[in-house]
Amino acid sequence: xxxxxxxxxxxxxxxxxxxxxxxxxxxxxxxxxxxxxxxxxxxxxxxxxxxxxxxxxxxxxxxxxxxxxxxxxxxxxxxxxxxxxxxxxxxxxxxxxxxxxxxxxxxxxxxxxxxxxxxxxxxxxxxxxxxxxxxxxxxxxxxxxxxxxxxxxxxxxxxxxxxxxxxxxxxxxxxxxxxxxxxxxxxxxxxxxxxxxxxxxxxxxxxxxxxxxxxxxxxxxxxxxxxxxxxxxxxxxxxxxxxxxxxxxxxxxxxxxxxxxxxxxxxxxxxxxxxxxxxxxxxxxxxxxxxxxxxxxxxxxxxxxxxxxxxxxxxxxxxxxxxxxxxxxxxxxxxxxxxxxxxxxxxxxxxxxxxxxxxxxxxxxxxxxxxxxxxxxxxxxxxxxxxxxxxxxxxxxxxxxxxxxxxxxxxxxxxxxxxxxxxxxxxxxxxxxxxxxxxxxxxxxxxxxxxxxxx
Amino acid sequence: xxxxxxxxxxxxxxxxxxxxxxxxxxxxxxxxxxxxxxxxxxxxxxxxxxxxxxxxxxxxxxxxxxxxxxxxxxxxxxxxxxxxxxxxxxxxxxxxxxxxxxxxxxxxxxxxxxxxxxxxxxxxxxxxxxxxxxxxxxxxxxxxxxxxxxxxxxxxxxxxxxxxxxxxxxxxxxxxxxxxxxxxxxxxxxxxxxxxxxxxxxxxxxxxxxxxxxxxxxxxxxxxxxxxxxxxxxxxxxxxxxxxxxxxxxx
Numbered sequence: 018x019x020x021x022x023x024x025x026x027x028x029x030x031x032x033x034x035x036x037x038x039x040x041x042x043x044x045x046x047x048x049x050x051x052x053x054x055x056x057x058x059x060x061x062x063x064x065x066x067x068x069x070x071x072x073x074x075x076x077x078x079x080x081x082x083x084x085x086x087x088x089x090x091x092x093x094x095x096x097x098x099x100x101x102x103x104x105x106x107x108x109x110x111x112x113x114x115x116x117x118x119x120x121x122x123x124x125x126x127x128x129x130x131x132x133x134x135x136x137x138x139x140x141x142x143x144x145x146x147x148x149x150x151x152x153x154x155x156x157x158x159x160x161x162x163x164x165x166x167x168x169x170x171x172x173x174x175x176x177x178x179x180x181x182x183x184x185x186x187x188x189x190x191x192x193x194x195x196x197x198x199x200x201x202x203x204x205x206x207x208x209x210x211x212x213x214x215x216x217x218x219x220x221x222x223x224x225x226x227x228x229x230x231x232x233x234x235x236x237x238x239x240x241x242x243x244x245x246x247x248x249x250x251x252x253x254x255x256x257x258x259x260x261x262x263x264x265x266x267x268x269x270x271x272x273x274x275x276x277x278x279x280x281x282x283x284x285x286x287x288x289x290x291x292x293x294x295x296x297x298x299x300x301x302x303x304x305x306x307x308x309x310x311x312x313x314x315x316x317x318x319x320x321x322x323x324x325x326x327x328x329x330x331x332x333x334x335x336x337x338x339x340x341x342x343x344x345x346x347x348x349x350x351x352x353x354x355x356x357x358x359x360x361x362x363x364x365x366x367x368x369x370x371x372x373x374x375x376x377x378x379x380x381x382x383x384x385x386x387x388x389x390x391x392x393x394x395x396x397x398x399x400x401x402x403x404x405x406x407x408x409x410x411x412x413x414x415x416x417x418x419x420x421x422x423x424x425x426x427x428x429x430x431x432x433x434x435x436x437x438x439x440x441x442x443x444x445x446x447x448x449x450x451x452x453x454x455x456x457x458x459x460x461x462x463x464x465x466x467x468x469x470x471x472x
Numbered sequence: 473x474x475x476x477x478x479x480x481x482x483x484x485x486x487x488x489x490x491x492x493x494x495x496x497x498x499x500x501x502x503x504x505x506x507x508x509x510x511x512x513x514x515x516x517x518x519x520x521x522x523x524x525x526x527x528x529x530x531x532x533x534x535x536x537x538x539x540x541x542x543x544x545x546x547x548x549x550x551x552x553x554x555x556x557x558x559x560x561x562x563x564x565x566x567x568x569x570x571x572x573x574x575x576x577x578x579x580x581x582x583x584x585x586x587x588x589x590x591x592x593x594x595x596x597x598x599x600x601x602x603x604x605x606x607x608x609x610x611x612x613x614x615x616x617x618x619x620x621x622x623x624x625x626x627x628x629x630x631x632x633x634x635x636x637x638x639x640x641x642x643x644x645x646x647x648x649x650x651x652x653x654x655x656x657x658x659x660x661x662x663x664x665x666x667x668x669x670x671x672x673x674x675x676x677x678x679x680x681x682x683x684x685x686x687x688x689x690x691x692x693x694x695x696x697x698x699x700x701x702x703x704x705x706x707x708x709x710x711x712x713x714x715x716x717x718x719x720x721x722x723x
Binding site for chain 2: 020021024025028029031032033045046047048049050051052053055057059060061062063064065066067068069070071073074109112113115116117118120271273287288290364367368370371372374378381382383
């Protein structure tokens with residue numbers, strides 16, 4: 018079989034892995050070597066599904082001794098099998114890299130013969146790249162569950178990022194769909210990588226040139242929608258992984274039905290893309306916005322409201338904490354405002370050093386006020402035309418697309434009851450939750466306002 | 473200072489030339505309404521008073537150094553980057569920025585709501601974004617060991633790209649040709665050169681090169697998940713204007 022055929026098969030078998038980031042480590046080029054890495058990562062192309070292509074994402078082999086039910090490469094599936102020779106893969110990588118097609122290699126594999134044998138072949142390919150071809154670009158490797166500690170240690174010194182896929186968010190699901198894998202087989206290497214990184218940190222203090230162990234950190238992936246696990250379970254698990262294992266990223270992969278099995282969603286069900294999107298939004302809140310998993314979902318409401326993004330949902334349930342004054346609020350408080358992200362919050366903090374901010378000024382900064390205007394004041398004033406009442410706020414927060422999904426409001430005032438789940442999350446909230454809006458005259462203003470945003 | 477409403481400075485199109493315009497305006501106690509290059513100048517408009525500003529390295533150096541001393545070190549980088557942007561009339565914005573900087577000092581960098589500062593910051597952000605995009609979207613084709621790439625950027629991204637690729641491929645020989653601004657960066661292990669280039673003709677590619685083009689196209693196509701097909705998202709991240717020079721989209 019020629020390389021082109023192998024590439025087609027081993028790419029197709031690798032495409033369901035979502036991670037393709039080349040971020041987390043800044044490494045300058047060196048004379049005599051090929052390559053460098055950039056902390057922010059670089060996208061080299063975008064596939065027809067809109068996902069970024071940063072690394073050459075392939076499997077070493079799609080042969081596998083395991084029979085995990087959700088996996089395209091499971092041993093009982095009738096499909097064409099092949100494997101890269103270590104040198105073939107190294108040649109392909111360095112040649113793609115020289116043409117600036119890719120930022121580096123993302124290597125994963127089915128389990129051929131045994132986990133140790135598979136890891137050894139992967140290490141061989143990467144050693145050719147690193148030593149013979151002096152490759153200094155990015156390498157992300159998926160560690161093989163069950164591989165020996167010494168192999169993980171060796172691999173860690175060659176690559177930038179190592180990850181172990183958890184795939185299924187609970188022990189029950191794992192037991193049902195991947196009976197040959199145990200949580201221990203997944204968590205042991207994660208713990209080992211974490212320990213390796215920490216040990217390496219203290220080595221680097223003593224010896225500046227100590228070889229770096231997984232400098233871009235580790236990540237993992239969870240499959241969404243293959244099992245009945247709730248958002249609460251997924252997010253608390255992610256939070257725990259960030260805290261306990263110092264993971265850099267937890268990736269979510271909407272389950273695409275590829276295998277017909279009574280235990281899995283049918284072949285005709287669409288991948289839960291919106292849920293995956295909402296989980297990523299929640300993940301951002303955990304990593305950059307100072308939220309905890311329990312603020313986003315809790316045991317009572319274990320799933321997120323798909324109609325509205327998790328930050329808005331949180332804000333609607335905590336209207337008593339708004340509005341906030343942009344000229345005084347701390348950076349952390351600004352981050353809690355729907356529509357204000359890390360960049361906008363930074364710009365506000367920077368700009369208010371020299372002048373007092375107005376809504377006009379915020380627009381000039383490039384802060385998108387579509388949502389934020391319902392939650393902030395400038396010099397104590399609300400934005401022109403804004404009536405802050407739960408129903409108007411809700412209308413303002415939903416996108417045109419969201420509104421189309423709702424039952425027709427037929428000119429009446431929309432209530433929270435119209436949005437699924439919203440009634441529950443807002444149950445019992447007084448209409449005048451902001452406290453500062455006079456009850457009198459609201460109706461008239463409201464009409465005027467509604468005219469403005471009529472859908 | 474005399475605010476002359478129809479005074480136009482003409483300079484040679486270099487950063488040093490522009491800095492000399494700032495120098496001359498202070499020496500002559502006058503404020504130009506526009507600063508243009510010779511090419512952009514064309515026929516002077518009615519009632520326009522044009523003044524040719526000669527480039528003097530010493531004067532330029534004085535202004536450049538004063539930006540660090542009176543404003544901030546970051547302001548020097550900012551001015552250098554602003555000069556590479558495609559903002560129309562960028563010179564007059566930069567001129568006003570430097571004047572404001574002399575007045576307010578370092579805090580001018582925080583005046584994000586000011587029209588002049590805001591416009592420049594936006595333009596520089598656009599430059600950086602475009603240059604970051606090209607760090608990924610540049611495609612080299614190898615001709616006899618020489619890596620060649622052609623691009624059509626809006627901003628003058630070559631100096632930024634040159635730093636990135638020189639660092640990445642220190643021992644290679646490569647050329648990146650910018651059609652829009654008729655410039656090229658040429659890197660050899662011995663050194664790097666940024667030069668004007670009006671035309672580039674290339675020989676046909678050999679079989680080994682063709683094979684890598686085919687492999688890359690195969691990978692780019694196969695990695696997409698059909699069930700998630702989303703061309704709009706693809707185009708948001710990678711607008712069509714980049715496609716013409718990318719290997720994966722050549723026919």
